[in-house]
Amino acid sequence: SQQGEEDPQALSIQEGENATMNCSYKTSINNLQWYRQNSGRGLVHLILIRSNEREKHSGRLRVTLDTSKKSSSLLITASRAADTASYFCATDGQGGSYIPTFGRGTSLIVHP
Amino acid sequence: GAGVSQSPSNKVTEKGKDVELRCDPISGHTALYWYRQRLGQGLEFLIYFQGNSAPDKSGLPSDRFSAERTGESVSTLTIQRTQQEDSAVYLCASSQDAGRARQGFGPGTRLLVL
Known part of the structure; x- marks a missing residue:
């Protein structure tokens, strides 16, 4: 089963x-x-955030992690048409496993 | 430095034929992963190598699928007696060690089984 699940499945902005x-x-x-x-x-690869971190920035990207809710968010500010892509989260450490496990992804479309 | 490379980029084959997909990981990366991605879907884990050993083969969908790695470098994913449902993009990734560092991905091999 999927460890990470992205939401929404599709986003158009x-x-x-x-x-x-x-x-x-x-x-x-x-x-x-x-x-x-x-x-x-x-x-x-965009960003890695460790379990003891709560927020991380990289350019127009901001990632948050809430381990109590077992959730993360990716924010892309001031989006561009070139940001159109699918975005996936991947987690590891599940049950001692070292295999990164991917969700189904969010398909982002940015209209010019 | 050079990233992960995969060959061929595209492969069209007839049902029942065998195919070999190749992955060259980033030099020095001890962990190597194979994933399958069907159209519009997420990444499905197939197998990973730590060095030349495959501690986890649980993702291989059937005994038609096998993989090996030699010299802690190149890996080959072999699909025997291909079926139409094997059509997908096969992605290879490597990391410095298993699960503790970000993965570098190859461009994938797009397999079409007619």
């Missing part, structure tokens, strides 16, 4: 707006990562 995607997971983790995927090919 206008350029300049902010996009927020959420990820929920089921078991304790060591860290959580967000990835981006264009056109169904390779994933690009």
Whole structure:
């Protein structure tokens, strides 16, 4: 079963707006990562947030982690058409497993 | 430095044929992962290697699927007697060690079984 589940499944916004995607997971983790995927090919790593961190920033990206709720959010500010992609969260540490487990992803479309 | 590379980029095969997919991980990465992604779906874990050993093969969907890794480097995923439901993008990733560092992903091999 999926460890991480992204929400919403699809998001359509206008350029300049902010996009927020959420990820929920089921078991304790060591860290959580967000990835981006264009056109169904390779994933690009965006941010890793550790279980003892609550917030992390990278450029226009802001990631939060709430371990009490077992959830994370990815915020993209001032979105651009080039941000159109699928976004996945991946968790590891499930039951001692070192295998990153991915959700189904959020498909983001940014209209110019 | 060089990232993860995969070959071929695309593969079209007939049902019943065997295929081999290759992954060259980032140099020095001891952990290597294979995932399958069907159209519009998330990543489905297949198998991972720590060094040349595969501690977890639980994701392999059937005994038609096998993988090996040699020299703690190149890995090959083999699908025997391909079926149409095997059509997907097969993604390879590597990390410095299992699960504790971010993964670098290859561009994937898009497999189409006719």
